[in-house]
């Protein structure tokens with residue numbers, strides 16, 4: 001499949017799932033996760049009209065995106081990987097949205113970064129939805145306090161994000177994240193990847209983060 005065909009296929013999958021659930025597909029934003037892929041692999045999607053992209057490392061995004069942004073106006077860049085506090089300034093300058101706000105120290109670092117850089121990216125609070133020790137995200141029990149800290153620091157909170165455990169049915173975890181969002185009064189839901197985006201969209205995802213279905217397998 002050409003990149004243009006892959007993009008059309010992913011859009012069709014999103015639209016089909018949204019319609020089944022009585023949702024407007026326009027309320028689901030596709031984040032094309034271009035991590036590990038070079039500019040030559042990204043350009044065909046830009047040429048096809050895709051403008052929202054995700055990266056998981058600040059340094060890699062800094063190396064790839066400033067030049068692409070000069071070439072293609074209107075790019076929106078999302079950080080979908082863990083963020084170290086000492087890279088908060090660089091992330092604030094580069095990214096429009098951060099999907100991995102998961103601890104009080106990062107709230108503080110992003111608040112300082114906003115003062116220093118004048119840039120405050122929208123943030124999704126990442127929840128460790130399957131309670132997995134190796135994964136990023138705040139514990140479910142810590143979510144209300146972390147949301148309160150983020151709001152207190154005037155960070156623009158866009159919603160909740162999660163990556164369900166691998167190898168098991170993802171839908172219950174998506175449903176749980178949606179419930180946590182309702183319970184805590186946040187609107188956005190960043191959930192669903194290449195293999196499970198239909199379930200995520202049917203359960204309310206407003207952002208799906210899709211890599212391999214668009215770019216092929218990562219090396």
Ligand SMILES: *Cc1c(COP(=O)(O)O)cnc(C)c1O
Nearest residue numbers: 033056080193194209210211212
């Ligand atoms: C890599 C990545 C994705 C995309 O995963 P695919 O399975 O390739 O679609 C989505 N979200 C996060 C947080 C990622 O790191």
